Amino acid sequence: xxxxxxxxxxxxxxxxxxxxxxxxxxxxxxxxxxxxxxxxxxxxxxxxxxxxxxxxxxxxxxxxxxxxxxxxxxxxxxxxxxxxxxxxxxxxxxxxxxxxxxxxxxxxxxxxxxxxxxxxxxxxxxxxxxxxxxxxxxxxxxxxxxxxxxxxxxxxxxxxxxxxxxxxxxxxxxxxxxxxxxxxxxxxxxxxxxxxxxxxxxxxxxxxxxxxxxxxxxxxxxxxxxxxxxxxxxxxxxxxxxxxxxxxxxxxxxxxxxxxxxxxxxxxxxxxxxxxxxxxxxxxxxxxxxxxxxxxx
Amino acid sequence: xxxxxxxxxxxxxxxxxxxxxxxxxxxxxxxxxxxxxxxxxxxxxxxxxxxxxxxxxxxxxxxxxxxxxxxxxxxxxxxxxxxxxxxxxxxxxxxxxxxxxxxxxxxxxxxxxxxxxxxxxxxxxxxxxxxxxxxxxxxxxxxxxxxxxxxxxxxxxxxxxxxxxxxxxxxxxxxxxxxxxxxxxxxxxxxxxxxxxxxxxxxxxxxxxxxxxxxxxxxxxxxxxxxxxxxxxxxxxxxxxxxxxxxxxxxxxxxxxxxxxxxxxxxxxxxxxx
Numbered sequence: 378x379x380x381x382x383x384x385x386x387x388x389x390x391x392x393x394x395x396x397x398x399x400x401x402x403x404x405x406x407x408x409x410x411x412x413x414x415x416x417x418x419x420x421x422x423x424x425x426x427x428x429x430x431x432x433x434x435x436x437x438x439x440x441x442x443x444x445x446x447x448x449x450x451x452x453x454x455x456x457x458x459x460x461x462x463x464x465x466x467x468x469x470x471x472x473x474x475x476x477x478x479x480x481x482x483x484x485x486x487x488x489x490x491x492x493x494x495x496x497x498x499x500x501x502x503x504x505x506x507x508x509x510x511x512x513x514x515x516x517x518x519x520x521x522x523x524x525x526x527x528x529x530x531x532x533x534x535x536x537x538x539x540x541x542x543x544x545x546x547x548x549x550x551x552x553x554x555x556x557x558x559x560x561x562x563x564x565x566x567x568x569x570x571x572x573x574x575x576x577x578x579x580x581x582x583x584x585x586x587x588x589x590x591x592x593x594x595x596x597x598x599x600x601x602x603x604x605x606x607x608x609x610x611x612x613x614x615x616x617x618x619x620x621x622x623x624x625x626x627x628x629x630x631x632x633x634x635x636x637x638x639x640x641x642x643x644x645x646x647x648x649x650x651x652x653x654x655x656x657x658x659x660x661x662x663x664x665x666x667x668x669x670x671x672x673x674x
Numbered sequence: 675x676x677x678x679x680x681x682x683x684x685x686x687x688x689x690x691x692x693x694x695x696x697x698x699x700x701x702x703x704x705x706x707x708x709x710x711x712x713x714x715x716x717x718x719x720x721x722x723x724x725x726x727x728x729x730x731x732x733x734x735x736x737x738x739x740x741x742x743x744x745x746x747x748x749x750x751x752x753x754x755x756x757x758x759x760x761x762x763x764x765x766x767x768x769x770x771x772x773x774x775x776x777x778x779x780x781x782x783x784x785x786x787x788x789x790x791x792x793x794x795x796x797x798x799x800x801x802x803x804x805x806x807x808x809x810x811x812x813x814x815x816x817x818x819x820x821x822x823x824x825x826x827x828x829x830x831x832x833x834x835x836x837x838x839x840x841x842x843x844x845x846x847x848x849x850x851x852x853x854x855x856x857x858x859x860x861x862x863x864x865x866x867x868x869x870x871x872x873x874x875x876x877x878x879x880x881x882x883x884x885x886x887x888x889x890x891x892x893x894x895x896x897x898x899x900x901x902x903x904x905x906x907x908x909x910x911x912x913x914x915x916x917x918x919x920x921x922x923x924x925x926x927x928x929x930x931x932x933x934x935x936x937x938x939x940x941x942x943x944x945x946x947x948x
Contacts, residue, residue, distance in 0.1 A: 381772075381773035385773055386773045386774070386775055388850075388851055388852075389767055389771040389773050389774040389775075389851065390767075390774065390775060392763045392764065392766055392767035392771065392774075392851070392855070393763070393764045393767045393768065393774065393780065395759070395760045395763060395764070396760040396761060396763065396764035396784075396820075396826060397764070397780070399760060399817070399820040399821045400784065400787070400821050400823075402802075402817075402821070403795070403799060403817060403818045403820065403821035404787055404790070404795060404821045406798075406802065407794075407795040407798040407799040407802060408790070408794055408795060408798070410798040410801065410802060411794060411795065411797060411798035414797070414798060414801065419801075473687070476680065476683065476684055476687070477684075479677075479680050480680060480681060480684055481677065481681070484681070484684075488684050488688055490932070490935060491688040491691050491692055492687070492688070492691055493935075493939075494691065494692070494695065494928070494931070495691060495694075495695070497876065497880075497924075497927050497928060497930075497931040497938075498880065498924050498927060498928075499879070499880035499881075499882055499898040499901075499923065499924075499927070500880065500882055500883075500898070500902075501882040501898045501899070501901040501902035501905065502898065502901060502920045502923050502924055504902070504905055505901055505904075505905050505916055505917075505919075505920050506694050506695070506697075506698050506917075506920060507694065508905060509697070509698070509701060509913045509916070509917065510694055510697065512911070512913075514710075515709065515710045515711065515911070515913070517693075517694075517697055517714070520713070520714045521714070524714065549690075549691065549694065554942060557939055557942060557943065558942065558943060561939075561943045606791070609791075610791065610792065610793065612883060613882070613883070613902075617902060617905045617906065620906075631793060634793065634797075635796075635797075635887070638797050638800075639887065644797060644801060647797055648797050648798065651793045651794060651796070651797055652794065654791070654793050655790070655791045655793050655794040658791045658793075659789070659791070662789070
């Protein structure tokens with residue numbers, strides 16, 4: 378083969394060029410620009426931006442400072458949400474997939490559609506639907522409780538109900554995704570594994586523990602990691618449903634980052650918070666990945 | 675016996691999943707009084723189309739709903755078209771063009787970018803568009819979505835698996851790269867392109883956070899950002915009216931979802947294979 382001509386290499390480059398430009402303009406440059414901003418006293422409405430070095434980061438790590446409070450309470454609220462939601466998203470997602478697989482074939486598709494439908498709607502639509510469902514006076518849930526002679530619950534304004542509401546809406550909205558991935562994995566476990574185990578006299582639970590779980594392990598880890606990342610990025614639910622309340626108890630980190638930038642107009646410190654938040658997400662997923670795959674079997 | 679019990683459980687869960695959606699539909703036909711009365715009437719006592727008619731006439735809570743929905747459909751369609759074009763061209767070059775410079779550098783960079791949390795780019799992207807004077811324009815609503823690498827990743831896998839012989843034969847017949855891409859690879863990848871289109875359209879159409887911050891005037895809002903705006907405002911308890919808006923907002927995605935569910939499922943399971 379002769380070495381391809383300059384012109385040929387140029388044509389090849391032209392094919393990647395549109396995407397490459399977009400990649401640079403809306404991903405690479407923003408990331409670098411964000412780092413630049415985080416080293417400046419960058420006010421949203423001002424034109425002069427003073428270089429302040431690591432000041433924004435130092436403030437975030439200085440106990441007692443405003444930024445420290447914003448970052449740590451936001452982070453703690455986010456972590457709480459992750460801890461409450463991820464186990465349920467994984468376990469119930471798998472449970473739904475197992476249930477689906479046990480149903481007669483001709484109704485399986487229908488039920489899959491039912492469980493998966495909420496995933497197709499927008500976060501803002503989801504939030505408005507649940508604002509109505511959770512409404513203290515006119516809401517569906519309290520109406521149901523009244524029928525059972527149970528006192529109304531302040532779903533969106535009282536602890537610990539705010540967390541219950543946020544987790545419930547999250548499950549309703551996103552669990553279909555996990556279910557689909559699990560269903561796909563379950564279908565790929567070879568049928569004859571189960572047959573062999575049945576002949577050996579293994580009961581359903583034993584077959585689940587010794588065949589199903591090990592076979593779907595990689596997918597399980599994928600789900601744990603993606604659910605953790607998604608829950609770390611939670612925004613629509615607390616932003617629109619509880620508005621971070623009561624007090625600041627459900628105000629998650631992403632809300633604090635955007636408020637610092639758009640309400641406080643301090644884009645510099647907000648960017649520093651955003652970068653730290655991104656680092657935490659990347660580190661947590663890397664650790665999960667390491668625990669999952671680093672262990673020798 | 676065991677089967678009937680399972681079906682029963684499945685039905686109960688289905689009711690739980692569908693109830694909020696059915697309640698949304700039912701409430702959208704109630705007047706504000708009935709919607710707020712806390713009565714548990716699934717069928718509205720006095721069904722009314724007023725919420726919808728007012729919405730279409732533009733005097734529902736003084737917001738331009740028809741404009742919002744048009745914005746959403748336009749932004750979704752334009753964004754999807756750009757993603758399809760850019761990703762398929764890039765994926766073709768990365769998968770089939772041996773003499774593409776820096777291939778070994780670009781491919782891992784693109785794929786790795788899918789791991790980057792959105793929070794890292796959100797603020798600086800806003801500042802970038804602000805500096806360009808592009809806040810509150812369609813460019814701001816459309817362009818950011820074109821940098822996603824998922825389409826490149828999906829199509830790369832497809833193009834890599836495409837038989838070499840057909841391409842060889844075309845080249846011997848004198849076809850150039852552009853002709854091979856547009857006349858051979860694209861027509862052969864209609865189904866995967868539809869999958870990517872559905873996935874991309876739903877993603878753009880449903881995103882409300884970026885449009886909420888990157889638009890400033892009412893007529894530039896997308897329907898999802900508009901609804902988020904209303905949910906924060908003073909109309910939060912006008913449930914009859916709000917629900918007619920959410921029904922309108924949800925209709926396009928539900929139609930696409932029901933029709934294209936197989937494709938949509940394929941796209942997300944593809945993502946899960948990584």
